[in-house]
Amino acid sequence: MGDESGEVRWLTDAEMLVWRSYIVSTLMLRQRLHRELAERQDVSLTDYEVLVCLSAAEGGAMRMSELATMLGSTKSRLSHQVARMEAAGYVKRVPLADDRRGVAAELTEQGAALLRRSAPTHVEGVRAHFVDLLTEEEQQIMGRAFSRILTHLSELAD
Amino acid sequence: MGDESGEVRWLTDAEMLVWRSYIVSTLMLRQRLHRELAERQDVSLTDYEVLVCLSAAEGGAMRMSELATMLGSTKSRLSHQVARMEAAGYVKRVPLADDRRGVAAELTEQGAALLRRSAPTHVEGVRAHFVDLLTEEEQQIMGRAFSRILTHLSELAD
Numbered sequence: 001m002g003d004e005s006g007e008v009r010w011l012t013d014a015e016m017l018v019w020r021s022y023i024v025s026t027l028m029l030r031q032r033l034h035r036e037l038a039e040r041q042d043v044s045l046t047d048y049e050v051l052v053c054l055s056a057a058e059g060g061a062m063r064m065s066e067l068a069t070m071l072g073s074t075k076s077r078l079s080h081q082v083a084r085m086e087a088a089g090y091v092k093r094v095p096l097a098d099d100r101r102g103v104a105a106e107l108t109e110q111g112a113a114l115l116r117r118s119a120p121t122h123v124e125g126v127r128a129h130f131v132d133l134l135t136e137e138e139q140q141i142m143g144r145a146f147s148r149i150l151t152h153l154s155e156l157a158d
Numbered sequence: 159m160g161d162e163s164g165e166v167r168w169l170t171d172a173e174m175l176v177w178r179s180y181i182v183s184t185l186m187l188r189q190r191l192h193r194e195l196a197e198r199q200d201v202s203l204t205d206y207e208v209l210v211c212l213s214a215a216e217g218g219a220m221r222m223s224e225l226a227t228m229l230g231s232t233k234s235r236l237s238h239q240v241a242r243m244e245a246a247g248y249v250k251r252v253p254l255a256d257d258r259r260g261v262a263a264e265l266t267e268q269g270a271a272l273l274r275r276s277a278p279t280h281v282e283g284v285r286a287h288f289v290d291l292l293t294e295e296e297q298q299i300m301g302r303a304f305s306r307i308l309t310h311l312s313e314l315a316d
Contacts, residue, residue: 018301025308027230072185143176
């Protein structure tokens, strides 16, 4: 992959600036959103994100491998997380009708209630620390840019 | 904090689009960069990020609490991570001269060597999956926007 070629295309100062500000602010943002959810609603950001994905999926259920891709997680890490969430009553694992080895995670009524209860805290944080700090033009441009990145990464994952 | 007021300012469709594309592509991007580093250089993305921060700091050392803020980590999580990295020889913990309870993490020569060896893999991934997918205009606008978010979050953390 060119790692050994000695011709590394290092980032320019301008590229470094956008990369560093993006990566550091994202790490700090996730930490902040996590703390607000944990302190006020007793739910972690990563568990909240599982609930959001399932809630948006058809029938409130999603194949585990698909969920792992969407959450940037691995099958094994997600499997532990979903087992924990199942024990707490927020999701349940169900076999897939059309795939003997496949398993889906399904939102329970209790999980849906946790999501409804926690959503205002999360949306308030997303506004205060991200959306409301951006102009409409910045939102449009970033929406386009990140959609492009998402398409690129989804194609790699196929 | 307004959670109970019943007046939640939900995201509009346009705001939801930028938020979802940002958050999902970021999770997938981190997973991808992690896999490339782990498979080719046998280092995790989070350990790599510790090495980068220390390498950029004055004297190759940084106060643990400052490092935790920059990495969006908690003191306890970072403490475990640095203990692991110290056992592997990549960093060492040193007391702070001006603060009896303070501890800093310092890059070792072995840690600096790991960073030099791994950097080409990381930069190649950052280019292929982020920087090279953006126009110069998008880079400028995103650099400005994320610097603003970073300033906001840094002020909250003070």
